[in-house]
Amino acid sequence: MAETREDEATSTQRTAAVGRQRKQIPALYFTIALLVVVGFAFYLGNRNFLSLYNINTITSFAAVLLMVSLGQMCTILIGGIDLSVGGLISFVSVVFVVTIGRFGQWTYPLCILLGGFFGYLNGNLLTRIKIPSFIGTLGMGGILVSLAYLVSARPVNVPSATYKNLNLVNGELFGVGNVLWIGLIVLALFYVLLRFTASGRNVFYVGSNIKMSWMSGIDITKTRNFAFVLSGVGAAIAGVMVSSVRFGGDPSVGEPYILNSIAAVVVGGTALTGGTGGVLNTLFGALLLSALANGMNVVGIDIYFQQTILGLMIIISVVLTFDRSKTPIIK
Amino acid sequence: MSEMHNDQPEAATLRLRGITKSYPGVVALDSVDFAVRANEIVGLVGENGAGKSTLMKVLIGLVQPDQGTIALRGERIVVKDPATAIKYGIGMVFQDGTLIPNLSIIDNLFLCHEQVFQRFGILSRRSMRSEAARVLAQVKVRDDLDTEVSEVTPAVRQMVEIARLLWLSELYRQSNPILILDEPTTVLNDAERDTLFDILDDIKQHASVVLISHRLQEIVEHSDRIVILKDGRNVTEMQASSADLAEIEQLMVGHTLSANRYHENEQTSPREEKVLRVTNLSKHGHFDAINFEVRKGEIVSLVGLVGSGKEELCRCITGLDKADTGNIHFDGLKLPAGAPSTAVAVGIGHVPIDRRNEGLALGMGVDENINLLVLKRLRVAGFISVRRERDNARRWIDECKIKTPSMTTMCGTLSGGNQQKIVISKWLSSQVKMLVLDHPTRGVDVGAKDEIFRLIRQLAREGIGMIIMCDTLEEDIGLSNRMLIMKDGRLVTEVDCSPDKKPSPRDVIGAIV
Numbered sequence: 001m002a003e004t005r006e007d008e009a010t011s012t013q014r015t016a017a018v019g020r021q022r023k024q025i026p027a028l029y030f031t032i033a034l035l036v037v038v039g040f041a042f043y044l045g046n047r048n049f050l051s052l053y054n055i056n057t058i059t060s061f062a063a064v065l066l067m068v069s070l071g072q073m074c075t076i077l078i079g080g081i082d083l084s085v086g087g088l089i090s091f092v093s094v095v096f097v098v099t100i101g102r103f104g105q106w107t108y109p110l111c112i113l114l115g116g117f118f119g120y121l122n123g124n125l126l127t128r129i130k131i132p133s134f135i136g137t138l139g140m141g142g143i144l145v146s147l148a149y150l151v152s153a154r155p156v157n158v159p160s161a162t163y164k165n166l167n168l169v170n171g172e173l174f175g176v177g178n179v180l181w182i183g184l185i186v187l188a189l190f191y192v193l194l195r196f197t198a199s200g201r202n203v204f205y206v207g208s209n210i211k212m213s214w215m216s217g218i219d220i221t222k223t224r225n226f227a228f229v230l231s232g233v234g235a236a237i238a239g240v241m242v243s244s245v246r247f248g249g250d251p252s253v254g255e256p257y258i259l260n261s262i263a264a265v266v267v268g269g270t271a272l273t274g275g276t277g278g279v280l281n282t283l284f285g286a287l288l289l290s291a292l293a294n295g296m297n298v299v300g301i302d303i304y305f306q307q308t309i310l311g312l313m314i315i316i317s318v319v320l321t322f323d324r325s326k327t328p329i330i331k
Numbered sequence: 332m333s334e335m336h337n338d339q340p341e342a343a344t345l346r347l348r349g350i351t352k353s354y355p356g357v358v359a360l361d362s363v364d365f366a367v368r369a370n371e372i373v374g375l376v377g378e379n380g381a382g383k384s385t386l387m388k389v390l391i392g393l394v395q396p397d398q399g400t401i402a403l404r405g406e407r408i409v410v411k412d413p414a415t416a417i418k419y420g421i422g423m424v425f426q427d428g429t430l431i432p433n434l435s436i437i438d439n440l441f442l443c444h445e446q447v448f449q450r451f452g453i454l455s456r457r458s459m460r461s462e463a464a465r466v467l468a469q470v471k472v473r474d475d476l477d478t479e480v481s482e483v484t485p486a487v488r489q490m491v492e493i494a495r496l497l498w499l500s501e502l503y504r505q506s507n508p509i510l511i512l513d514e515p516t517t518v519l520n521d522a523e524r525d526t527l528f529d530i531l532d533d534i535k536q537h538a539s540v541v542l543i544s545h546r547l548q549e550i551v552e553h554s555d556r557i558v559i560l561k562d563g564r565n566v567t568e569m570q571a572s573s574a575d576l577a578e579i580e581q582l583m584v585g586h587t588l589s590a591n592r593y594h595e596n597e598q599t600s601p602r603e604e605k606v607l608r609v610t611n612l613s614k615h616g617h618f619d620a621i622n623f624e625v626r627k628g629e630i631v632s633l634v635g636l637v638g639s640g641k642e643e644l645c646r647c648i649t650g651l652d653k654a655d656t657g658n659i660h661f662d663g664l665k666l667p668a669g670a671p672s673t674a675v676a677v678g679i680g681h682v683p684i685d686r687r688n689e690g691l692a693l694g695m696g697v698d699e700n701i702n703l704l705v706l707k708r709l710r711v712a713g714f715i716s717v718r719r720e721r722d723n724a725r726r727w728i729d730e731c732k733i734k735t736p737s738m739t740t741m742c743g744t745l746s747g748g749n750q751q752k753i754v755i756s757k758w759l760s761s762q763v764k765m766l767v768l769d770h771p772t773r774g775v776d777v778g779a780k781d782e783i784f785r786l787i788r789q790l791a792r793e794g795i796g797m798i799i800m801c802d803t804l805e806e807d808i809g810l811s812n813r814m815l816i817m818k819d820g821r822l823v824t825e826v827d828c829s830p831d832k833k834p835s836p837r838d839v840i841g842a843i844v
Contacts, residue, residue: 196714198706205703208692215651215689216703216757217675275694 027269027277030320031284038313039291045299054298056177062290063183064241066283068257069264070190071119071234073282074227076265078207079274080126080133082228085235085261087144088118089254092239094152097249101162108168112236118144119232123225133228141258148251157248169244179241186237190230191279203227208275264289267317288317344369344507344539345421350389350399354747354774359385360396361563369507372531372540374554374571376547378583378803382563383543387511390541391416391423420505422496426514428488432481436472437463439480440495444502466498467491470530485518490530497538510534511541516549517637528553545636546844547576559583577837592781593809597788598830601629601812606765606796607679609648612657617643618820621657625765625796630787632799632811632828634843640820641800645767648798649681650674662764675704680758684769684800686747690754693743697735698724700742700753704761727756732782748779755786765796773802784810804836804843816842 042049068085075082092111100107118140125136158166171178194200202223205213214220238257243249268285270277292313296306343366352360360382367373377383388394390401392410401408403419410416413423430439440463441448448459463476470490474483480491493510500508512531516524531540531553544550550557551574559566559582566582607625612618618640625631633641646652648659653669660666661677671681683689691700701724702709709719724738731752735745742750751771758766768787772780787810790797801807807814814826816839824842826834 192714198710198715201699201706201715204695204699205692208694209688212689212692215649215671215681215683217672218703219672275692 027320028281028284031268031281031288031317034313034317034320035284035288035291038288038295042291042295042299045295049295049298054294056180058287058290058294059183060177060179060245061294062286063179064238064245065257065260065264065290066183066286067186067234067238067241068261069234069268069282069286070186070279071231072261073265073268073270073277073279074194074203074230074234075133075137076262076270076272077203077274077277078224078227079210080137080224080227081262081272082119082122082137082231082235083134083258084118084122084137084141084144085231085238086254086256086258087141087148088115088232088235089239089242089257090148090251091118091144091151091254092236093243093253094148094156094249094251096240096243097156097158098151100165101159104162104165105168107165108240111240112233115232115234115236115239116229117232119229119235120225122232123228126228127221127224145251145254148254152249152251155248155250158243163247166244166247169241179245182237182241186234187279187283193230194279199223199226204275206274260289263314267314288313343367344404345390345509346402347386347390348400348402350386350396350401352385352389352394352396359563360389362399363560363563363565365390365558365565367509367539367541368556369539370535370537371556372535372542372554374550374557375541375543375560376545376550376557376579376583377560377566381560381583383560384513385563386560387423387513387541387543390509390511391421417496417499418503418505420500420503420508421511422499422508423511423513424489424492424496424515426517428485428492430480430488430492433479435477435479436467436474436483436487436491437476439491440466440498442495444499447502462498466494469497469533470494471526484523486520486523486527489515489518489527493530493534497534500538506537508538509541510538511543513543514545515542516544516546524549547579551576551579580837580840592784593806594784594788595809595830595833597785597792598812599628599788599792600829601626601791601796602794603627606662607648607798608660610658610660612644612647612654612659614640614643614647614652614654616820618817621822623815623822625798627764627794627796628791629813630791630797630799630811632801632807632814633817634800634804634807634814634839635817636843638819639817639843641817642769644817645681645769645798645800648674649679649767651681675761678762678764680761680763680766682751682754682758682766682768682771684773686750686754686774687743691742691750694741696739697728697733697742697745697753698738701727701756701760703757723760727760731756731759731786746779747774748782751775751779751783752786755783759790763795765798766790768797768799770800770802772806804839808833808836808839814839818843 039050048054068089072082072085092115095114096107096111099110103110122133122137122140125131125140126133169178169182173181194203202213202218203226205218206220206223210220239254242253264285265277265282266272267288268277268281270281292310296309301309345367347363347365350360350363363382363386365386375383385394389396390410392412392415401410408419410419416422431442434442437459441459445454448455460476470493472487472490472494474487480488496510497508515527519527534540542550542554551571554571556568557571557574557579558568559579561583604627605624606627609621609623612621621644633644635641643652647654647668650669650671650673658665659668661679664677666677667673687693698720702720705723706715709715709723711719721738728735728738733749733752733756735749742753771783775783787797799810801810808828811828814828815822816824816826826839828834
């Protein structure tokens with residue numbers, strides 16, 4: 001029958017097309033390759049770039065960025081964005097310093113709860129009041145910055161009498177700073193959550209096709225709220241870490257993390273359209289950005305020129321990692 | 332196909348030859364010929380999926396054919412987009428309209444071509460108004476030119492679109508424009524429909540019209556020539572004056588089918604226990620006082636035209652919509668209304684018509700799509716087990732014969748048939764008790780269709796109740812145990828379809844239209 005033969009013909013064509021798309025190398029490998037190239041280039045510029053001391057500096061910086069970025073990634077995976085992380089980090093940073101004298105170790109869980117709470121509010125702005133997260137979190141970010149200044153209009157230091165309360169972050173274990181340990185533990189938690197629990201998996205389904213998810217009985221309200229709670233928690237952890245490392249809170253400390261966290265997520269290969277990406281992508285995205293920021297200082301690139309290079313690198317890595325053929329419409 | 336060429340081809344204004352277009356896994360058009368002559372109305376008919384819309388999209392440049400040529404008055408043309416098409420005087424009025432609702436009639440009429448009314452860089456509102464009045468008079472629109480399009484009736488909207496196409500062809504100096512009307516009468520009442528055909532008769536004096544409609548009566552009455560497509564191929568064409576309604580139906584459905592196409596010999600009788608009981612269900616404006624039951628292992632097909640209310644009824648059963656009154660009992664329990672999650676939880680699955688947007692996460696793997704509903708069951712000690720996940724995916728890929736390069740291949744890269752099998756296997760793995768299958772074979776090639784039919788039979792044997800809506804009446808009859816026919820929101824009749832008593836499509840069509 002002519003008809004079946006033609007069907008076969010088209011199906012072979014199709015398999016060929018599939019084969020071509022399958023050849024696509026995962027975005028993660030590009031990010032890792034870029035990290036290696038950038039690292040080697042900086043090493044050539046200054047041998048100290050790969051010294052143990054400097055690697056420790058880079059990874060400590062990356063650990064803080066990673067906390068925000070992992071949360072940010074969850075909101076991007078569901079197809080949203082969280083622009084309130086900057087405000088939240090600032091707010092948590094001053095609240096942490098102001099309250100650590102009174103509550104001691106209890107300040108840690110308190111701050112993280114606070115982050116989760118504001119994340120939950122963000123989620124509800126999207127899911128119940130139906131405001132796009134771009135606008136909802138922008139507003140929430142403004143509120144949080146304002147709250148941060150109300151708590152303390154100027155940078156505030158941790159009284160030296162209570163420095164020991166900061167040991168959870170500033171201490172070290174087996175010769176490695178606790179900042180790194182916290183980073184690794186939170187990374188593992190996010191990995192397990194997104195990879196091995198139904199709630200985490202639902203984040204991907206909702207981001208990939210929200211209508212299908214709803215029709216398949218996934219609670220899309222809960223799932224999206226969950227993503228924003230994770231973002232709030234991530235930002236709060238970052239806020240606590242920043243304050244501990246600096247022995248002080250600052251109502252403007254969070255601002256750069258808004259763009260940096262989005263950049264880390266996207267550079268890692270998580271698509272802004274939602275649904276694809278993952279924890280390891282974001283890990284390498286955060287490492288790459290941190291290595292760049294540090295390396296440019298180490299090799300002595302003009303401070304005013306650094307932003308240009310950073311911007312270029314973000315564009316280059318997105319060009320490499322993001323499969324533009326699949327998204328004809330760039331949002 | 333030989334009938335195509337025996338009357339003078341030079342009379343054709345527009346001629347499409349050997350148009351072929353295939354999509355992954357489906358040949359939508361297979362070497363189709365189509366001609367439009369000056370001053371005629373051509374009726375284009377065929378079942379859903381016969382290729383009518385694709386052919387028209389080729390004509391206006393929305394779809395580029397893989398093969399074939401288009402010639403206008405003997406000269407070969409390339410239509411790369413609708414803007415090019417209208418320069419050749421070819422335009423289409425779509426079913427859902429392309430006017431901009433928040434602009435006025437006059438603004439829509441001249442949209443993007445206002446520069447012809449420009450004098451010294453300023454638009455002359457006065458000459459625009461007089462031109463609009465002249466153009467709209469051709470289509471008998473007497474509404475205020477400044478009314479927003481969103482405030483006028485669908486009939487007026489349609490007329491404004493027709494007027495716009497006529498005006499544009501005039502602008503490009505095309506003497507015999509070709510208007511394509513896709514199901515123009517579905518949104519019209521009887522009086523409006525008569526007006527439409529009066530106007531088309533007027534327009535015919537200086538234009539040609541291609542009319543697509545599922546109301547065959549209209550086509551026979553109002554067109555000059557009828558072209559019939561089936562499965563993306565030409566069947567035949569005939570003069571409308573000599574056409575017979577029943578004959579056209581027969582040709583549309585075709586009679587080349589094998590006797591056991593729908594695996595009728597595997598059809599089983601339903602079990603005694605009822606799985607679904609719908610009592611007195613009503614939704615204002617859609618359907619009224621519907622009562623029916625589905626038994627275990629029974630395939631019930633819902634049949635009716637667009638607007639009969641069958642789609643809305645299914646949406647209420649699957650929890651996507653909420654009925655106004657009445658009850659749905661499932662497995663003996665009353666189903667709380669209005670949430671797909673509750674329907675899914677009790678075991679009602681839904682294979683939606685729009686597979687790509689409603690059935691699958693296209694950017695995710697085959698395994699992830701199959702496992703979506705059963706993640707909780709794949710857990711070991713609270714965490715999803717990678718091994719169980721893989722086993723479950725593998726099992727259903729085998730069971731439903733899903734052809735995929737690997738388990739993690741992105742669903743978006745597979746053919747329609749394989750995608751549909753993934754949607755079905757997703758529900759099967761969650762052990763549904765009932766499935767609502769909304770056009771399960773839409774956009775699926777012949778081979779995969781057969782596998783889906785086989786799968787449906789197997790499900791029935793396993794005792795899953797099914798409500799099914801098919802692309803063709805023949806498929807409905809072939810697959811189902813029982814047909815429920817809906818018309819204007821009511822259940823009008825029930826037709827037994829046991830294997831030995833299958834009615835022919837012609838027996839039931841009367842009850843549907």
